[in-house]
Amino acid sequence: MTQERKKSIITILILLLFSSLIVSACSSGPPVPQGEISETDLKLIDIDGFPPEVPHELEGRGDCLVCHRDGEIGGVPKTPHPEFTTCRQCHVLTDALN
Amino acid sequence: MKFSRRDFIKACAVSTALVSAGCSSGRQPVQSKPIDPTKTEADKWVKSVCRYCGTGCGVMIGVKNGKVVAVKGDPDNPVNKGLLCAKGYYLPQIMTAKDRITKPLIKKDGKFVEASWDEAMELITQRFKESLDQYGPASVGFYGSGQTSVDETYVANKLWKGCFGSNNVEGNPRLCMASAVAGYMTTFGADEPMGTYDDFEHCDVFFIIGSNTAEAHPVLFSRIVDHKRKNPGTKIIIADPRRHRSHEIADSAIPFIAGTDLAILGAMAYVIIEEGFTDEEFIKNHVCFSDGANPITWEDYKQHIKESYTPEFASAKSSIPVQEIRKLARDFAEPGKNTMTLWCMGINQRVAGVFANNMIHNLHLITGKICKPGSTTFSLTGQPSACGSVREVGGLSHLLPGHRLVANAAHREQIAKIWGTDPAKMAPAPGWHTMELFRRTVTGDLKCLWVMCTNPAHSLPNATFYHPGLEQTFLVVSETYHPTLTSKYADVVLPAALWCEKEGVYGNTERRTQHMAKAIEPPGEARPDVDALIDFAHRMGYGEVFPYKSFEDVWNEYLKCTTGTDMELASYAALKEAHGIRWPVKDHIGTEGTGMRFVAPDDPYVKEGVDFYARPNHRAQVFARPYTEPAEMPDKEYPFCLTTGRVLEHWHTDTMTGKCPAIMKAVPTSFAEFNSKDATQLGIKEGDIVRLVSRRGTVELPVKIERPGIPRRGLIFATWFEAERLVNAVTTDAVDAASKEPEFKICAVRVEKV
Ligand code: SF4
Numbered sequence: 001m002t003q004e005r006k007k008s009i010i011t012i013l014i015l016l017l018f019s020s021l022i023v024s025a026c027s028s029g030p031p032v033p034q035g036e037i038s039e040t041d042l043k044l045i046d047i048d049g050f051p052p053e054v055p056h057e058l059e060g061r062g063d064c065l066v067c068h069r070d071g072e073i074g075g076v077p078k079t080p081h082p083e084f085t086t087c088r089q090c091h092v093l094t095d096a097l098n
Numbered sequence: 099m100k101f102s103r104r105d106f107i108k109a110c111a112v113s114t115a116l117v118s119a120g121c122s123s124g125r126q127p128v129q130s131k132p133i134d135p136t137k138t139e140a141d142k143w144v145k146s147v148c149r150y151c152g153t154g155c156g157v158m159i160g161v162k163n164g165k166v167v168a169v170k171g172d173p174d175n176p177v178n179k180g181l182l183c184a185k186g187y188y189l190p191q192i193m194t195a196k197d198r199i200t201k202p203l204i205k206k207d208g209k210f211v212e213a214s215w216d217e218a219m220e221l222i223t224q225r226f227k228e229s230l231d232q233y234g235p236a237s238v239g240f241y242g243s244g245q246t247s248v249d250e251t252y253v254a255n256k257l258w259k260g261c262f263g264s265n266n267v268e269g270n271p272r273l274c275m276a277s278a279v280a281g282y283m284t285t286f287g288a289d290e291p292m293g294t295y296d297d298f299e300h301c302d303v304f305f306i307i308g309s310n311t312a313e314a315h316p317v318l319f320s321r322i323v324d325h326k327r328k329n330p331g332t333k334i335i336i337a338d339p340r341r342h343r344s345h346e347i348a349d350s351a352i353p354f355i356a357g358t359d360l361a362i363l364g365a366m367a368y369v370i371i372e373e374g375f376t377d378e379e380f381i382k383n384h385v386c387f388s389d390g391a392n393p394i395t396w397e398d399y400k401q402h403i404k405e406s407y408t409p410e411f412a413s414a415k416s417s418i419p420v421q422e423i424r425k426l427a428r429d430f431a432e433p434g435k436n437t438m439t440l441w442c443m444g445i446n447q448r449v450a451g452v453f454a455n456n457m458i459h460n461l462h463l464i465t466g467k468i469c470k471p472g473s474t475t476f477s478l479t480g481q482p483s484a485c486g487s488v489r490e491v492g493g494l495s496h497l498l499p500g501h502r503l504v505a506n507a508a509h510r511e512q513i514a515k516i517w518g519t520d521p522a523k524m525a526p527a528p529g530w531h532t533m534e535l536f537r538r539t540v541t542g543d544l545k546c547l548w549v550m551c552t553n554p555a556h557s558l559p560n561a562t563f564y565h566p567g568l569e570q571t572f573l574v575v576s577e578t579y580h581p582t583l584t585s586k587y588a589d590v591v592l593p594a595a596l597w598c599e600k601e602g603v604y605g606n607t608e609r610r611t612q613h614m615a616k617a618i619e620p621p622g623e624a625r626p627d628v629d630a631l632i633d634f635a636h637r638m639g640y641g642e643v644f645p646y647k648s649f650e651d652v653w654n655e656y657l658k659c660t661t662g663t664d665m666e667l668a669s670y671a672a673l674k675e676a677h678g679i680r681w682p683v684k685d686h687i688g689t690e691g692t693g694m695r696f697v698a699p700d701d702p703y704v705k706e707g708v709d710f711y712a713r714p715n716h717r718a719q720v721f722a723r724p725y726t727e728p729a730e731m732p733d734k735e736y737p738f739c740l741t742t743g744r745v746l747e748h749w750h751t752d753t754m755t756g757k758c759p760a761i762m763k764a765v766p767t768s769f770a771e772f773n774s775k776d777a778t779q780l781g782i783k784e785g786d787i788v789r790l791v792s793r794r795g796t797v798e799l800p801v802k803i804e805r806p807g808i809p810r811r812g813l814i815f816a817t818w819f820e821a822e823r824l825v826n827a828v829t830t831d832a833v834d835a836a837s838k839e840p841e842f843k844i845c846a847v848r849v850e851k852v
Binding site: 090091092 | 181182183184187188312316317319320323327343746747760761763764
């Protein structure tokens, strides 16, 4: 099997995993409006200490929420505030720029 | 085979797109962390303002056992509504750094030795007195900062201009804001933006030019992101020779050749006129025209644009295709849409900085996209109080408090009366602007200089040229940290209280004046700069006009300087209570302030509609400005263009951000960022060290290829925060003829492998 083919298969597997997520996500919980940040949400951001650092390289992973929105992939931390999308405004990288 | 993380992420990205498409409203409710009061260990929370950028985020400072233990966004401050950026959160770490100075230092035989305040102040007094006696008022200077508190610049200004008779009072806003000041002054007759941050939430088209908002003004950027998310039709156009973090939300990008932006701005006017996007009614009622020396007509202006700025000309200069220039102009001028232009140092730090500012205002004036919610021309300010503590206080060599001018006899008279000083003592001619002031240290004309709250040996362009001048001048440096590149050259270093170790007031980009309460005591013998200045005034024999016992005393006197001007400020009591108040505050009454300036009913000085009352004819001026290129464009010998700028994590010369371990881990050194094609051609790769050589100096920097941003071909981007890698040894000190602001943003370099 060529490398490209192997890659495609893994990609498809991941897509399948996500499709199951679509189903489960759609079937549970009331619909929530996307992207609204209410005044109360803002008041609830309570930072004790500093915002957690990003302990890994980015390697093109510009959109942190791909993994951290739900935290399903590989047990990565789930953000308590997915409505904020400019993550690196607060979370600094520990070594990615080196 | 290796399925790299990159591949994984690509796959995930596709999946996420599917998730959103398939089930756009199926996310679980937001689970924000609730506040647990028992977890918050602070003894008290004190209302203040972030120490860093011109956004002016409100903060709450958590104090325990006399130490700052936490900083949070102030949820009640309308600027940031509880948000901060990384720099803000890490503020506690700048307070306790090891290199804080806690005792005055005097240089003896080339070495710094600790001294008492009395000894240090006596030495300063003696040297200033000798200089004034022997060489006259012009021989003593003050160089302040957009990071001082209002009272500090106010007192220094009064002492130098009112008592010594020296107008050699300058500050680092000359290096960043002077072109914006001159732009607002010439076009509207009054400094500072007429719009506010509220306009962001009403804007349909953001035209961002010469600003990496995402990194230089992060919280403002997140307000734009939030607005676009709620209003997906919002257009964001970024004109910049470098692709940077702000482009993440851009709908279109205009990556022009660095230094050719005047051609783009002129050609936008061309298309607007040719395709009929002008607002004739607004022009008839509120606009007049000038060629820079004399009034001209609307027809003359159109003729000028037609002759000087065809889209074809702009395209040839800038490399942007004609069709894209036309589309840009149409997007900007689309009828029925609100358009805001945001700009920062890419426009201001230029030899044609004032022209560029005027040309931005022109676009808004001829389309009538101004003085409406969401339609305005908004210059972003770099420092927390460049507006409040320098522009408004008059801390530049040509200014007096309350937007008054040194050269105006009536203004001198008015201010001397409030100051209780002799108007005859004040010099009628402006003093030396910043670059001239430092040049005079080299020529030896300036004998004594007091530098407060800034680091010019690091931040001046062509910096190394001025180092011998700093060495030979009697130099007083009021600083929080030592050594810095500047304090190294000092004869006396005074330990300054930092941020919340003193009471103060900052004024941000949107005319918002904000009170900062004192939260903790300064360490050791460090004192607020204003105490040192008042002490100095008394020792110099001017004690009776400096009778202040408190911050409030200084504020109340300063307030009188603003009475009846276009920038009346809020009372001390109101400021303490409010989360910032935007001026003008009519008769100093209340906490409400003014939203949009020059427009009724927001602006209390306008009866009806729009009134540019700061101009004698009540009309804003559209200027016909000629195409002007940078002082130094690339050539055979120096084939690359170098531009400098920020990363989100660091600030200015990193005297503060360099104290935060997490920030230093994230961005440990300055770097030079290349386009990959240029890198290939030069045979350099990521991590190599290169030497950048200009006509003035050299600097060695580690190479980054197309990260964090992507400069267009022929452009190198470098950060300049690190003292050991002094990028300002390379930059040019050529200045704008009107604003005297240097052209940090463009100089020619060649690249050598090391
Ligand atoms: S955006 Fe500016 S003012 Fe706000 S927290 Fe960041 S540095 Fe401070």
